[in-house]
Amino acid sequence: MSVAPDVIVLASRIHTLDPGRPQATAVAVRDGLITAVGDEAEARHWRGPGTEVVDLGDATVVPGLVDGHSHPVLGLDLATGTDLSGVRDLDGLRTALAGAERIDGWILGWGLDHNAFGGHPVHRDILEAALGPDTPVFIRLYDGHSALASGAxxxxxxxxxxxxxxxxATVVCDPDGIPTGHLIEHAAMDLVxxxxxxxxxxxxxDALHALLSDMAASGLTGAHVMDAAGDVLDLLCAVEERHGQVPLRLRLHPWCMPGIDKDGLDELVALQATAGRNWLVGGVKFFIDGTVEGGSAWLEHxxxxxxxxxxxWLDPADYTAAVHHLHAAGVRTATHAIGDAGVRHVLDTVAALGADARMRHRIEHIETLPYEQAARFAELGVIASMQPTHSAYTRADHTDEWSTRVGAERARRAWICRTLRDTGVVLALGSDWPIARFDAREILAYAQLRRHPGTDITPVCPEQALTPLMALEGYTTHAAIAAGEAHRAGRIARGLRADLTAFALDPLITPSDDIAQSPVPLTMSNGRITHRA
Known part of the structure; x- marks a missing residue:
C-alpha cells in the first residue's frame, strides 16, 4: 500500500459479502474508501504514523447496513405528539388521550393501529367524547395514509x-354529508x-441529527429516503453546517404525485444529483395506491x-406516462404498490419500457401478491423493496383488520419475501420508519422469524422466512443494487465506499431471537465513524 490509511479496523470476523474474498479480519480506509482487505498480519504493513487502529476484538464486521425504505425527515413531522403504537383498543385510546400533551392547544398523536377500533368505523366521536368538542385533535393511523381529526x-x-x-383521496362523510373525521390519503390529510x-x-x-445518530447507533450507515418535499434539503444542509456531516448516507426520492404536468416532471429530473457531503437526490417516488386498512389499496378484487x-391516480395511464418520461431522462423510480392490481400495473409499465429498464425501477411494500406475479419481477429485472415488520400488524389466524379486508386467500400470500428471493429477485429490506421501528437488528430477526424476536406470537406465513444470509443481503448487497450502487457499495472490497457495521454477535450464526439484542460497537458511514460504543 503506497499511502497509509486513515483508519484500520480489526475484528475476529469480517463477512465481506465479496465473492473474491468472503472472509477477512482487517480492513483499511482512506478518504472514505476501502483501500485494503486482509488479515491482521497484512494490516501491520498498511499502518502509517497517522493511522488510527480500531481493534473490535471478537466482534463481527459486515458491510454497512442500509435501510431500503425510510422517512427520517418527513417522519419527524409524522411522529409528532403522543406515540399511540402501544394502544390496543378504544379504552386504551381514551386513556392515552387523557394524558396527552397539548402542543399550541392541539393534541397530536401517531402510530394508532387500525385494529384498535375492533372493526368499528373510524369516527371522531371517540375523540370528542374524551376531550370535548372544542379541542383540535389530529391522530395519524399507523399506515401513514389515513388520520382521524376532531370536529374542532x-x-x-x-x-x-x-x-x-x-x-x-377521501374526506369520509356520514349519510348526511358531515365529515366523520376519517381522512384517507395525503391530499385529504394535508387539509388539516x-x-x-x-x-x-x-x-x-437538531431533532433530525439526533434521530440519525440513534439510527447509526443501531447499526445503520445509510437509508433510501422515500421523500424530499418541503424544506427537507434545507434541513440536511443545516445539519451539515452545524455538525459537519449527516450521520447516515441518505439517498432521497422526491414524490411524483397525480396531477403533475410536464414542467413538474422536468423539475424532478433537474433535482437529480443534488447532493451534500453524505446525501444526494437519486430517484423519484410514486404511489400507485394507498393501503388495505384505509380501503385505498388497488386490488384485483x-x-x-x-x-x-x-x-x-385517477387515470393509471397518467402514472405510466410519468414513469416513461422519467425513465427516458435516466431517472430511477420507486413505486409504492400495496395491492396485487397495483403491483401488476407497475410491472406492466416497466415491461413496456424494454430491456434497458432492468434493475432501474423498484416496487415498494408488495403486501399481497399471487405467486405467478412474483416470477415477473425476475423476468423484468424489477427490484422488490419490502418491510418485513409490517406484517406484525396482522395475525396468523387472519382475525386482524388487514387480513379481514383482503380475505383468507390473499392473506396466505402476504409479504412473500422468500418466494421473491427464491425466484431470483433482488430484495431490499427496510423499516418505513416511522411506520415501524427503524432498528435493523429487529428487522433482520423478524425477516427470519416472521414474528417479533423474544415473543411467542405465532409467526405470520412462516414459510416466507428468509435465511440469515438473505436477510443480511437485503440490507447490504441488495440494497446497493436497488440504489444502482453495486459498483461502489454493499460489499467490503477495495475501492468501494467505506460503510461498515460491527456487531458483537455474528448475524449469520447467532439465533435469530438473539441478534436483535446484539450490541453495535462501531458504525462507519462514508469512511467516517458515526457511532462507537
Missing part, C-alpha cells in the same frame, strides 16, 4: 364536507396538516367492504 380540527381547516382531489402547529426549523434540525378497487 376540521373546523380550523375549513373542512365541512366532501372534497374532490387530483388523486383518489396545513393548519396544525409545527416545531421551529432549528428544533427540527375488492375487499370485504367493496373497497380497494382503484388506483391512487
Amino acid at each position: 380540527a376540521l373546523r380550523a381547516a375549513g373542512v365541512t364536507g366532501a372534497r374532490s382531489f387530483a388523486q383518489r 396538516v396545513a393548519v396544525m402547529p409545527r416545531r421551529p426549523f432549528a428544533e427540527r434540525r 375488492p375487499d370485504c367492504h367493496g373497497q380497494s378497487r382503484d388506483a391512487l
